[in-house]
Amino acid sequence: MWVQLTALSLILFYLLIGITLVEALLKCYDIGNFSANSEYGKNRDLILASLPSNISAKGGFLTTSIGQNSNKVYALAMCRGDSSPYACYECIYRSIHNLGTSCPNQKEALLYARSPCHVHYADRSFYGTLELEPPEVGFNNDEITSNLTQFYTAWESLMDSVGEKASNGTSTLKFADGEADFGEYQKIYTRMQCTPDLSHKDCDSCLSLSVSYFKACCHGKKGGYVRRPNCYFRWELHPFYTSNATPPPSPFSPPPPLVSLPPQSANSTNTKEGGGSSSKTIVIIVVPIVILVAVLVILAVAVVLKRIKKIKQDNQNDKSRVESLQFDFNAVKFATENFSNANMLGRGGFGSVYKLEDGRKVAIKRLSKNSGQGQQEFRTEVILLAKLQRKNLVRLLGFSLEQKESILIYEFLPNSSLDNFIFHPVKRLLLNWEKRYKIIEGIARGLLYLHQDSQYRIIHRDLKAANILLDKEMNPKISDFGMAKLFVPDQTRAATSKIVGTFGYMAPECARHGRYSVKSDVYSFGVLVLEIISGKKINSFTTQELGDSLLTYAWRNWNEGTAWEVVDPILRDGSRSEIMGCIHLGLLCVQDNITCRPTMASVVLMLSSYSMSLPVPSRPAFSMHTTGEKEKKPDSVSLFNQSKGEAIQVSANEASISELSPR
Incomplete structure (x- = not known):
């Protein structure tokens, strides 16, 4: 029993420290596979095998390729x-072995080795291109408590x-x-490196x-690292x-295999005459092991207790903040x-919005008593907004939950919501390209905060x-968190049998299978970008027009080569390069394959860097088919959940809680 307990504790200990201290990441990209004995597979194996001996002659950095056309393989080692x-x-020798066994038939793979190197191969040329995904972060558990x-x-x-x-380094x-x-x-130590094929600007951007990213996620930690395909830093x-560095032996030779004990034959014996030496040997071996295991158990228990204490403190802080x-x-x-109509600002799917009778600038949202989902959305919104503070997120000032009433009190925002401007025949004239670009950037930064920069995902x-x-200066603020989901730090996706969201803005994986992730929000952001640029709603096209939705119309x-036709005519005096770049970005965000959509970190970088080369977008994901203008639109759209085999209800845009008058 003791052996089982100590073994379990040892495993637990390594799992706990592995969360923050392991500096290794293996990524096998799910973008295409090659078959056994294929020409691509042979080229992949050949190019990997050539890396260890060639990289030493190139000073520690190497880009190379082999093959022709679709069988061509590109590789980078550093x-x-x-x-x-x-x-x-x-x-490099160990890395290519790990890549070959862990990614046996993937056309692209990347390994950040715990040792000081990384290897990347693909069926596309990626040299000199800034790539930020996937990132890998690690940090020490100890925190700085003084002289911050x-x-x-x-x-x-x-x-x-x-x-x-x-960034000012050489091409090698x-x-x-x-x-x-x-x-x-006291001193701070740091080390940084980029792949030398990057430009000075891209290297600086990556670092x-x-x-x-590290400062946002790991504020106050005593050290850590961030790895990306093009750069690395640690402090x-x-x-x-x-x-x-230690000089190498000469000539080079492959590293020796990992040492392992040979298997013991079934009929062999270790007994000696008298047995004294054998007993002493056992004691010498067993006692240090027992002591080591005991120390590890103590450390594991200490780590667990520390984490439990921190969780309790966080829960208490959250409870105090909400109260x-x-x-x-x-x-x-x-x-x-008494919630008079004279003070009502608007009415939404889950309730009405009021202002105070004394003129103070706050907005009060009163949820309907007969709202089937209102209570759940209310709890979610209170808990999340109480934790979040960001200029691009609407600020919650208070709430009330008594007498069977659910009340949310927000900051007052005099310019109402974005849809009341970009889709209005007169108000849209107030939003020139500079203001719309500022709105796009603000929304992107707000989403980046939600996905990555806040202490929650x-x-x-x-x-x-x-x-x-929109506030009085037309700065955007993301609102309505009733349907939001909180992920644990390492979680990347989830699924639900109850589909929620607004049809047209909803990513295909959400509508089809109930699966959602940060890339689902990226899809919605792409739809929003195209609406802001065109001044048209996602469902404003009929099947008789060039496209069956704004997405397909924009893509076609x-x-x-006629993308300028998509642009709202009042924006024609704006920066053509910025507008075309945003159309390009919007189309990338609405790709059907979630791996082809950028993250919000990449989106923010794309909006601030004009030197980045963007991939060519393919046809966007499915979009909502609409009928003519005269046909009455339903309150909800019924889909069929292929994974569950049941009908699901998706709220239409007209039933949104945020269809409000100016605040």
Whole structure:
């Protein structure tokens, strides 16, 4: 029993520390496979086998290709800038072995090795192209508890200087390390590297984004790292590197195999005459093992208790934060003059919206008593918005949940929602291209905060023009989190048998199978971008027109070289390159294959960098078929859930809670 317990504790211990300390990631891309003994497979094996010996002659960085046409394989290998030739050789040698066994027939794969190297091969040329996905982050569990202001001043200055130094490297090496003092007798150490095929600007963008990503996710941690296909950075509060690498042996030889004990034959014996030496040997071996296991058990229990304590503290903080926002219902009732129609701003699918009788600028949303889903959406919205603080998210000021009433109190936003402008024949004239581009950027940054930069990972699941509110300066704020889902940090996707969202904005994997992820929000964002540019609703096209929806209409014009026809006529004086770039980006976001859609981190980078080369979009995913204008539209659309074999209801845009008058 003791052996089983200690073994279980040992496994638990390694699982716990592996969450934050393992610096390895293997990615087998699910974009196409090759068959056994195919020409592509032979070329893949040949090019991988050539990497260890060739990379040493190239100084630790190598790009190469083999084959023709569809059988051509491209490969990149890079070792850390301070690696000795032998360490580089050994790391690449082990990496190609892992790639060959773990990704036996994938046409593209990438390995960030725990040792100082990485290998990437594909059936496409990716040299010199900035690629940010997939990222890999790790951090130390210990936190900085003092001198935070002084620390972050020194930390940010060091990251900027070392990042600039690495970006200014040569075409064969973009690598730098550095250190900075903070506090008394304390130092910060960091190391950064890019693949040398990147330009100075792209290298700087990759490192800057990684530094920002680490700061957002791991604020206060004592060290960590971020790896991306094109760059890597790590920092610690202790020296983790040496300035001189160990010289390699000569000549090079393949590294020795991992040492393993030979199997013992069934009839062999280990007994000796008298048995004394054997007993002493057993004691010498067993006692240290028992001590080691005991220490590991203690450490494992300590880690578990620390995590449990932190979870309890977080829950208590969340509870306190939510309780501090609770208002007395009678006070709210008095402030709205018993919810009089004179103070009503609008009515939505889940309730009505009011303002205060004394003119104070807040908005009060009162959920309908007969709303079947209202209570659940209410709890979700309160919990999430109480935790989130971001200028591109609507701010929750308070709530009330008593006397069978559910009340939400928000900041006042005088310009109502985005759909009341871009689809209005007169109000849309107030939004020139500069303002619409600013709105697109703000929505993208708000989604990036939800998906990555906040301490939680949140999927909105109902992003649309009616759920984008505008303040007095026309800055966008994402609202209505009633359908949002909270993911744990390492979770990437989930599924539900109850499909929610707005048809037309909903990603195909959500409508077909109930599967949602951050890429589902990316799809909705792409629809929204195309609506903002065209001034047309997703369902504004009939089957008699060029396309059966805005998506196919935009794609056909893009494909035929007439994308300018998609643009709202009042935007024709705007920046043509920005507008065309946003159409391109919108089409990438609505791809049917979720792996072809960018992440919001990539979207934000694309919006801020004009030098990035974007892939060519294919035909977008399915879109809503509509009938003529005169036909009455239903309140909901019935689909068939292929994975569950049952009918599901999807709310139409007209039934949204956010169809409100100006706030």
